[in-house]
Amino acid sequence: MLKLQNISFTAPDGGKAAEIIRGIDLDIPSDKFIVITGPNGGGKSTLAKLIAGIEKPSGGKLFYEGEDITELGITERARKGIGFAFQQPVRFKGLTVLDLLRIAAGKKLTVSEACEYLSEVGLCAKDYINREVNASLSGGELKRIEIATVLARDVKLAVFDEPEAGIDLWSFNNLIRIFEKMRVTEKKRTVIVISHQERILNIADEIIVLSDGQVIDQGPRERVLPEIMGAKFTADICPKME
Amino acid sequence: MAKLDPVQLRLLREVADLHEVPEGAYNIRANGEAAGRNSTANIEITSKTDVSGIDIKIKDGTKNESVHIPVVMSESGLKEMVYNDFYIGKDCDVVIVAGCGIDNCGSHDSEHDGIHRFFIGSNSKVKYVEKHYGSGDGTGKRILDPQTEVYMDEGSYMEMEMVQIKGVDSTRRTTIAALKDNAKLVVRERLMTHGEQTAESIYKVDLNGEGSSADVVSRSVARDQSFQKLDLCVNGNAACSGHTECDSIIMDKGRILAVPSLEANSVDAALVHEAAIGKIAGEQLIKLMTLGLTEAEAEEQIINGFLK
Numbered sequence A: 001m002l003k004l005q006n007i008s009f010t011a012p013d014g015g016k017a018a019e020i021i022r023g024i025d026l027d028i029p030s031d032k033f034i035v036i037t038g039p040n041g042g043g044k045s046t047l048a049k050l051i052a053g054i055e056k057p058s059g060g061k062l063f064y065e066g067e068d069i070t071e072l073g074i075t076e077r078a079r080k081g082i083g084f085a086f087q088q089p090v091r092f093k094g095l096t097v098l099d100l101l102r103i104a105a106g107k108k109l110t111v112s113e114a115c116e117y118l119s120e121v122g123l124c125a126k127d128y129i130n131r132e133v134n135a136s137l138s139g140g141e142l143k144r145i146e147i148a149t150v151l152a153r154d155v156k157l158a159v160f161d162e163p164e165a166g167i168d169l170w171s172f173n174n175l176i177r178i179f180e181k182m183r184v185t186e187k188k189r190t191v192i193v194i195s196h197q198e199r200i201l202n203i204a205d206e207i208i209v210l211s212d213g214q215v216i217d218q219g220p221r222e223r224v225l226p227e228i229m230g231a232k233f234t235a236d237i238c239p240k241m242e
Numbered sequence B: 001m002a003k004l005d006p007v008q009l010r011l012l013r014e015v016a017d018l019h020e021v022p023e024g025a026y027n028i029r030a031n032g033e034a035a036g037r038n039s040t041a042n043i044e045i046t047s048k049t050d051v052s053g054i055d056i057k058i059k060d061g062t063k064n065e066s067v068h069i070p071v072v073m074s075e076s077g078l079k080e081m082v083y084n085d086f087y088i089g090k091d092c093d094v095v096i097v098a099g100c101g102i103d104n105c106g107s108h109d110s111e112h113d114g115i116h117r118f119f120i121g122s123n124s125k126v127k128y129v130e131k132h133y134g135s136g137d138g139t140g141k142r143i144l145d146p147q148t149e150v151y152m153d154e155g156s157y158m159e160m161e162m163v164q165i166k167g168v169d170s171t172r173r174t175t176i177a178a179l180k181d182n183a184k185l186v187v188r189e190r191l192m193t194h195g196e197q198t199a200e201s202i203y204k205v206d207l208n209g210e211g212s213s214a215d216v217v218s219r220s221v222a223r224d225q226s227f228q229k230l231d232l233c234v235n236g237n238a239a240c241s242g243h244t245e246c247d248s249i250i251m252d253k254g255r256i257l258a259v260p261s262l263e264a265n266s267v268d269a270a271l272v273h274e275a276a277i278g279k280i281a282g283e284q285l286i287k288l289m290t291l292g293l294t295e296a297e298a299e300e301q302i303i304n305g306f307l308k
């Protein structure tokens, strides 16, 4: 489905910031539920942006369904079926939740269709559909609307960046249900979720561990999860500053 | 509306959403001449005798009625100055729809300058909608210099929706208002300029009465080489509250000058202004592009939403 070949990324204004992604090779199989995890700052969001075309790699190639998409822009990748839910969703003055869902769906969604996507993420449509996607929404609400925009699209590859962040326990159960549903749906979809949550890791087919810009482990959940939960990965102790 | 040509009918749709003769009172002005008028039992429209323009008199207690007074111009080189006075009685609740559409396919400038004065009786509620629109591919300019004056009696309420989204080459719009006790003014302005257009929008609101209040919000977008000056001024002369806000998106080589000002002449005046100018946030474009829009389509959506 998706293949990364020796992908590297250096922040443009990097200075001494060195490489954020360092020569990653990855093979994401079709119709699987993949969870990427790893320490903060490890490069997960950067990797997701490289997949969506928001960042351009400084080296390496990306293949999507066999096609070299390295040079394709965000729009072209989106139109080929790549969806991306931001870790930090964007706010818009003037655009309503319904507007955004309609843009996402690429057609005139009926209110009841839009309503379905919202209730999937645990939002009652009548309270939200005409709200502006602006600063008046709470962080968790915004996050759930962000997820709904990806659900409204007909994607083949969906990338969710920490979808659980800021979401309450009740909606979290919903989220798990959405992901479970996405993997058994008749429409085959590949889902990549970036997450630190054990319950999300628990439903993964495969887990990828990213640390310091490199893939340090990739494999079936049954093998990788116990290793993560074990003592193998502990945060480095920060040296004291003099 | 037999008198109107297809261009005028299109302009009428743009500025007043009118597809046929409106219900209620109306006065349609086309190429400087009256093209239709209707008074009702409560709303009387008469021509002025000294200057060009009309008087609109609305009886005390008139409720749920509307007045449409659109102006359309389709002849190049026309220049007119019109005085319209609205006398709104006490305890009314009315909607007034004005608007001016100019189509200029010729090489001469077309200009409509309307001076609207509103005298609003106590405890009356008025919603005023004004849309300005220009079209036509001639080299002649489309110019609109409206002046609006609003005099509000005790406890009255006025909501003004002022929209100029397309095609007006040059505009200088001045709105002044004076409010007595407990009167409330709400203004929502939407402005977009493109090409070489210039727009100047000036508000001067005097809060003279105890408990009077004003909320003036202007949202604008300046594209291409266009220039906008937004001058929002509120004077608090009593125990009152005032809020002004200009929120602008700047694009291409556009220029915007926002000059919000507040003047308090009473210790009990509470006045606030906010002004922000900035380009479309890159992350907003990126988000919409991940939903399959091109950058240009994303821009369009963001602007349309912003000016809605």
Ligand SMILES: Nc1ncnc2c1ncn2[C@@H]1O[C@H](COP(=O)(O)OP(=O)(O)OP(=O)(O)O)[C@@H](O)[C@H]1O
Pocket (backbone or CB within 6 Å): A011, A012, A013, A014, A017, A020, A038, A039, A040, A041, A042, A043, A044, A045, A046, A047, A087
């Ligand atoms: N444009 C940039 N310029 C400089 N540094 C950057 C830039 N983008 C990311 N970084 C740095 O690259 C590293 C990886 O960032 P990234 O957001 O990909 O991490 P992450 O794995 O998603 O972390 P988290 O778990 O906290 O979300 C971080 O150290 C970050 O500060």
Ligand SMILES: [Mg+2]
Pocket (backbone or CB within 6 Å): A044, A045, A046, A087, A161
């Ligand atoms: Mg991240």
